[in-house]
Every structure is written in C-alpha cells, then in structure tokens.
Amino acid sequence: MCGIIGYAGPREPVGIVLEALSRLEYRGYDSSGVAFFGKEGKISVVRASGKLSRLAESVQGMTGSPGTAIGHIRWATHGAPTEENAHPHRSGPIVLVHNGIIENERTLRRELVGQGYSFSSETDTEVLAHLIHRAYREEGDLARAVRKGLSGVEGSYALAVVCEESPGELVAVRKGAPLILGEGEGEFFVASDVPAFLKWTRRVMPLPPEVVATLSSKGVSLCRLSDGLGLPAVFEEVPWDPVQAEKGQYRHFMEKEIFEGPRAIMDTLEGRLGEENSRVFLPELVRLGPNPTEIVFVACGTSYHAALLGRLMIESLSPVPVRVEIASEFRYRPLRFRRGAWVIGISQSGETADTLGALEVARKEGYLTVAITNVGGSSITREAEATLLTRAGPEIGVASTKAFIAQVALVWLLALYLGRRESPDVRDSLAALVRSPARMEGFLGAVDRDLIDRLSRQILAARFAIFIGRGIDYPLAIEGALKLKEITYRPADGYPGGELKHGPIALVEPGVLIVAPLVDTRLRPKEISNIREIEARGGTVITIGPPGSGAEDPVPTFILPVSSEWDGVFYASAVLQLLAYRAASIAGNDVDQPRNLAKSVTVE
Ligand code: M6R
DSSP: OOEEEEEEESSOHHHHHHHHHHHHGGGOOSEEEEEEEOTTSOEEEEEEESSHHHHHHHHTTOOOOSEEEEEEEEOOSSSOSSTTTSSOEEETTEEEEEEEEETTHHHHHHHHHHTTOOOSSSOSHHHHHHHHHHHHHHHOOHHHHHHHHTTTOOEEEEEEEEETTOTTOEEEEEESSOOEEEEOSSOEEEESSGGGTTTTOOEEEEOOTTEEEEEETTEEEEEETTTOOEEOOOOEEOOOOGGGGSOTTOSSHHHHHHHTHHHHHHHHHTTOBOGGGOSBOOGGGGGGOSOOSEEEEEEOHHHHHHHHHHHHHHHHHSSOOEEEEEHHHHTTSOOOOOTTEEEEEEESSSOOHHHHHHHHHHHHTTOEEEEEESSTTSHHHHHSSEEEEOOOOOOOSSSOSHHHHHHHHHHHHHHHHHSOTTOHHHHHHHHHHHHHHHHHHHHHHTOOHHHHHHHHHHHHHSSEEEEEEOTTHHHHHHHHHHHHHHHHOOOEEEEEGGGGGGTGGGGOSTTEEEEEEOOOTTTHHHHHHHHHHHHTTTOEEEEEESOOSSTTSOOOSEEOOOOOHHHHHHHHHHHHHHHHHHHHHHTTOOSSSOTTOOSSOOOO
16 A cells, blocks of 8 residues: 655655655555655645656755655555645644545544535545644644544554654554654654665564654654553564665566575575474464464465465375465455364565454454464564564565565475474475575576567467466466466466366467466376367467476476476466566566555555
8 A cells, every 4th residue: 555654863854755765666656745844944745646756856956954754655545646635634734644544534524624624635644634733733742632633533544744843753653554663873764664764774663553653863752542651662673684675686676576586485494494404393383382273374365375375285294174265255254163273364564454354353253363474563463373474575566476485485384394294295395395495596597588588478469368277286377367467467367277168268269378387297187188178279378387207298388497396386486477577578567566556455
C-alpha cells in the first residue's frame, strides 16, 4: 500500500525524504508528496500525481529547514490518484501522511462538516487531519492531540504528523499498518519499511501497534495510545546490508533479486543445520511443544505457492498431514482442524492484511500459530506464537522472487525438521538442500540469456499462455503464470496438467503457448502425455526441466541441471522468473512497479 517517511534531525530534510520515498516506491506509486518547514517556520506542502519523479521535479531547488519533515507515496484506496488526494493533508497547523483505511470515515466526515470543517479531497485521511486539529485546539500538545484525535477512529492507520506550532517534533502512531523507527546519529526516522532509511542507519525498532512515538533530533519517546503511559524505546541492529537495497549493476531490482536467490537460500539455512549438516534445528518452534498433529498453511499470492510446495515437501518427508488455504478465504470459514494443529502464515512482508486476519482467527479459535516471514518485527511476528524468519534480505521488486526461493528453502527445512532424522529420504533430502545454493549459483552464472530472450519473445507473441504442471510442477506452473501476469499484463493462467482436459484444453489452438515445468520426475511421463495432447491441437509448448531419460522423453526447451526433485524447484523458479522478467522488459513495462499492484497489501 502507501509508503510513509518521517525525519527528525539536523540535516536539510527534503533531499532525505525524497531519497527515502524512492526506496518506498515499490509500495505505491500513483502520487506522492512532502511537507517541510520553510525559512519563516511555515510548513510547505508539495504534492504531485503520478510517479515520484514528478514530485522530484516540483521540489527541485527547494530546501527545508533542519528539524522535521514527512513524505508519502500513495497507492489509492479512497479517491482517485490526483494531486488533491495526494498526501500530506493539512488542517490548520496540523499536517500528516497516512497509510491504511478509516472504516468510519463517513460518520466522522459528517460530524466534522457539521462543526464547520471543509474538505478539499476525497480521502479518508483528511478526516484524520481535522480530528487531530480539533483535538490540538483543546490540548495544545501534538502527542496528546494525536491520542485524543484518534480515540473514535475505526480502521487501520500508520500516521506521521507534524505541527506548524511545534517545528522540531514529529509524532507517529500505528494500528494495523506498519511503521518502523530508525535511530541515527542525532537523527531519527520513521518509515513504512526499513529500506527507506537503511542508507543512514541499521538501528531499528518496529513501532508496536497503538503506541505513540514522538521524535525529535534529541530522541524518541513512546507512550500508549490508550492512556499515555510511557514505554521504553529499544533499538536493535538489522543484519540487512544497505547495498541489498540498491540496484547495483542491474537494470531492475527484480533482475538483481532473481540472482540473489542462492544467497537467500544460504542465509536462510545459516545456523539451522547441525554439525556436518546432519540435522535441522528450528529452536523457534520448541516453545510450541510436540510436533503438530496437522499443519494448515495460510498465505496469499506467491507465498501461497510456496505453501503448496511446503505441503508436498512435508507430506513426503514426515507423517504430518498438511492443508493449504488462501488467507482471504480462510478467515471467513469455520475452522475444523485437529486438536494440536499448527496454523502457519507465510508472508514475505509480514504485513498482508488477509494473512494477519487468518492467523488472528486461528489463534482466537485456540490453534497454535506460526509465522514464516522475511521481516523481523513485522505485524505477523506479533500475531503468531512462533516465528521462522526467511533471510532473503530486503525485496524491493513488487514481483516476489528471492523471497519465494527463501520461503521454499524454509518450508523444506520445516519438512526435514518434522521428518525422521534416521530416514534415508530425510538424509538425502537434507544433503540436496545443503548443496542447492552452490548449484543454483552455478546454474544462474551460466544461464543461457539468449535462450531466455528468445523464449520471452515467444511468450510475448502468443495470444495466451497456459502454464501446466503436476505434482511439484503444479505450484511452479501457477507461480510462473502469476509472475508473467503481474509484470507483463499478458493473459496467462496456471492449471494442474491433469485438469486440462476438463475444460482449459478448449482454449488450445495455434497461437496459444503452453509452458510446462518438468521437475517432478515421478509424474513426468504423465506430464508428457498432457503435452502431447496440446501439441496434437496446434499449441506450442515450452518445457523447462532436467534432461530426459529416454527416447520417448523429449529434450526440454530449457535444460535445468539434474537435481533431486526439490532443488529442481529453485532452478525452474529462477527460469520462470527470468522469462517473466525479460518478457516484461522487452515489452517496455515498469518491471519493479507494475500497474495497479503494491508490494504489501495491508488492506483487505
Ligand atoms: O508479503 P506477502 O508474502 O504476504 O505478499 C503476498 C502477495 O501479495 C505477494 O506474494 C504477491 O502475490 C506478489 N506480488 C507476487 O509476486
């Protein structure tokens, strides 16, 4: 959704805010704005519709006084992406930026209009500005005004607020939507995500929900939203490398992040394997007690696809039965799982509203909950009883790539953890996982880029792309189709290979392209039969897999290294990601910020 940045410190803040916003652009990109103190102590608000570059043009040559400033990048929910609806919003001396949705906006708006407030935008945010202004007139203190102003507000919000009458002070608060505090040398930051200020500090503290933070160049003070009770601020250093949040020699973050897949696996395994890599340790799970009677994964989008792979892995290596649920559907169904089941939410960002909602429902129903996330301190880590962190580092491209690879590595670890250590299958599988980062690195280093380009052009030329797969290849197929759709905007869909003849095969005719990962050796003969059915109807087929084993087994169009089945998932995923990436770049699309999408979906 939207991205927020706030700065309190001695430096000129406009440049800092703009740079931070450029690192949040992946969260939303239909309009943006900045508020800063000018020379006479007045707050200037500059806003622009469209990409951040439009705002950069508008503020060119402007400088703010040292002290505080706030900025925002928007992904529209209430009101069109116009300059009027862009943040910051103002009411009297109060200026603020907001991420989230106010559910009782209409009631509040009516009440405020009745009291003489007028509105210049269609946003729910302007309601918050007026509410805090109204409270400020009574309280005369910004933090108290924020607490009072929000007392009747329903919904989710992350806010950064400044006041013209209190130039050195910035107040931030959140409920539902994320905010992270950063502590630099005599300066403080607040942002929707760490990469925004990673260049300046790695010392961070996720702002807890319903806690008000007051930032100035002197420090941060925290208090509870409900009663103002003071709380300590404890910053910790994140292991993220600022270079990971830069594009380096790559044209797009997505490309860079695909090539960071091997490191994401390696870092995710780090410290979790015993001596000589003989067993898996996940001490985070010990507090949950005995192994689960059942696992229920809940997730959205690409994380859901990682969960589907997790099911296959856990079911093949351990006796634990597994279900996989789409989070947005799960939360509105009665939950009837076994006693002792674990409900595991997978979320790269740890902020996806549907996944958080699903875990909350599961916890209320008495199930043990676990989070698998890439962001330590994110909301999902607060919701779940135990957290397993993937360590993909910051993922900036909207299309998830290395985070997916790290999720697969982690669910594979989980499968091994739940499996019997003495079992030869478990031992072999662990060895394959340990080998996989080096093999993936070697594979990506020598990847045939010309072939990727040729196949990408073929995909672009097709009228429609159908991705099919069975067994392990099914989650790969639907993930490949999702990647293609979200960044190329081309029609594509994924199906289990066996389902094709129950309907989708009617679509097959010349001009329709089929993409078939062939990683699952057990089901490969059946997949090949499906491919033959398509070829017989004039469809063109691209296959991605290790070399075949016999005359009947065709040579794949894109040959992967020979693998144990599971590490083949890494290589095939990288190829599917590269195909989507290249097709989108050839089509001239904005690869890292595809239209209509946001990196983390913090609203339902
Ligand atoms: O942060 P999450 O893993 O919870 O996000 C879930 C989906 O929104 C996300 O995977 C989305 O589908 C990606 N854009 C796919 O590339």
